[in-house]
Amino acid sequence: xxxxxxxxxxxxxxxxxxxxxxxxxxxxxxxxxxxxxxxxxxxxxxxxxxxxxxxxxxxxxxxxxxxxxxxxxxxxxxxxxxxxxxxxxxxxxxxxxxxxxxxxxxxxxxxx
Amino acid sequence: xxxxxxxxxxxxxxxxxxxxxxxxxxxxxxxxxxxxxxxxxxxxxxxxxxxxxxxxxxxxxxxxxxxxxxxxxxxxxxxxxxxxxxxxxxxxxxxxxxxxxxxxxxxxxxxx
Numbered sequence: 001x002x003x004x005x006x007x008x009x010x011x012x013x014x015x016x017x018x019x020x021x022x023x024x025x026x027x028x029x030x031x032x033x034x035x036x037x038x039x040x041x042x043x044x045x046x047x048x049x050x051x052x053x054x055x056x057x058x059x060x061x062x063x064x065x066x067x068x069x070x071x072x073x074x075x076x077x078x079x080x081x082x083x084x085x086x087x088x089x090x091x092x093x094x095x096x097x098x099x100x101x102x103x104x105x106x107x108x109x110x111x112x
Numbered sequence: 113x114x115x116x117x118x119x120x121x122x123x124x125x126x127x128x129x130x131x132x133x134x135x136x137x138x139x140x141x142x143x144x145x146x147x148x149x150x151x152x153x154x155x156x157x158x159x160x161x162x163x164x165x166x167x168x169x170x171x172x173x174x175x176x177x178x179x180x181x182x183x184x185x186x187x188x189x190x191x192x193x194x195x196x197x198x199x200x201x202x203x204x205x206x207x208x209x210x211x212x213x214x215x216x217x218x219x220x221x222x223x224x
Contacts, residue, residue, distance in 0.1 A: 101146075
């Protein structure tokens, strides 16, 4: 059982390019989340999904979009990347939206 | 505003000593608290949680204490080991919300 996997592990991207970060979990968790982690700012919620077919905005949603077509996958898309989106991105999942969240290994994204 | 914060950004202890990491919260509506450990280059790892109807909860070498009167949360690590060196985050979930709010983190360094 892998838990939560994220891809790619790291990526360098030119500003203006479109990028999708992938997240897959095999725990059949209903809820999934995307966070970004920046030095001095901690973990901030970008988007979340309480169940397949639904999504919601977190604290810093601008410039990002998500979809939840099925239980296992929760991709995060940057439509037109900007340097301020340079960060480490973590995907997380939980059985329900009110239970403990478990995190993936992260994707380090650099936008130049 | 409502926030989760940490008293100490860094903590250095000797191997074998006990460690105490503190966290303050200001939202009295918070009813669920989690401690995460994050090693360099990895995602946050769940350590222990506690609900607001409890004052204390113990795990393997770790204890979480919750003082609702002064809105304070602490993580105690017994017989600290070099493998405990990491950044520790507290997180709170506010009643009725599915969103976790994370503190900035405390870096624990264990000296041999």
